[in-house]
Amino acid sequence: MLKKDISDYDVFITKNDKINENYYLLGISRPSGFDIMAGQFVNIKIEPNSIQPFLRRPFSVFYLDKYEIGILYQIKGEGTKLLSTKKNGTKLKMIGPLGTSFPLEDSFMKNIDGVFLIAGGIGIAPLFFYANRIKAKYEYLDINLIYGIRDGGFLLPEDYIKYYFSSIFFSLERKKVYEENIYSGCNCKFFEGNIFSALNSFEFDSLIKKYNNPIFAVCGPDPMLKAFIEWNKDKYFESYLSLESFMGCGFHACLGCAVPKSSGGYIYLCEEGPVVYYKDINLQ
Template structure:
């Protein structure tokens, strides 16, 4: 159930990646109701920002009632959030999003996550969920970034059983090049037949991943990173075209869509 919450900050961890933070806050109802792909809309008191900013839910802990988001400092709202300390209040609305990631339930399915930047948190959430339900599941996480320093959000997933395959533009860690260079060999004709791809990140990356998945006839779920001014389906600022000429709202009918049900631009 969507709620407006004033959540006390538990901790604000500055990551090694320049300008990146993991903000943990106490919101038991949000922790209970959130699923991979859900997001929250945050208002930070900057004196200039009117619209709330969307952030994907990164972690939830039912025992403590804590949740977290991962963000990078890039404007007034996130600059203010970077200064939050324990005891401060996070003004949020959530969980938002009508359609979230759904793990393929077919026995023996190979789950391939392809993320980059802000797209990593919901995929990390999904990875933990899949492996908690089935510790023997095959989960491959392809994480792309400009350099090694910006590979964030996947720490500890390999301890749960995920296979991490990083890709960096400069080759400072893992594969040198785009995530599609890592993904393509995983989709060859002799690859495991039961495979589902889940992707979130920059639109050009997701478009390339979606087109590759469709070319190989594999299902692909994509969580779109689109501007969501209201987050509740009123403003139509996040309208996404579909093949039949209609539009879907990213914040209500999404943010997660099957690759085939939208027009990739």
């Protein structure tokens, strides 16, 4: 039985485009009455009339408009490889909304004077949606992006970058000179290495001093999140992490998404995550 406010929908592909060397942008029809908060996710069955692939795949929402749900994805296994072949009009099954979200309540945001989003790879997806929701409610807030990627083949098209962010720090493991000329009119800085080459830079240190009470939202692979927690240990920035995990069911039934809590025991990311307060978990 599905829990309250969670439904199983028939949805249809409206687009399935490869937007750079590594990422696809999937558009699916937005069901009537469906809403989702930034950081929550949906579970999609790619072949509704087949048992293969057996498990649904979890996806963060990249954007939400009146008629369409946007999902950014990368081919990482048989499920996403199969998804990349699907054409417009194909029916999928979608369960959602699932999980927890990034904070957006007035009682919380009224104390915030700046936003820092830290993304590693495909972790940009829920943070982009969060930026959209922040701008819709709190247009006065600066949103700064720190984005770690392998190389220029992971850069998003300019239209997805230029509208929301006051400044962008790119960290590329393999940096080339031409990448600094990709985004016209963008307050962008490029660094070689992982995200900490940006976070430990003079430029970032100068920027963060502008704010008295910023919030950090972070999404990426576990090693990056673990390193961020260590980096933030003596800084105490208010921070929320979106964790990546296998989520076979989405309802705390398969127990495949358990993460140790700082206080002992476990949280299950499909219900108590994927967004968690940084002090509440113990990434081993």
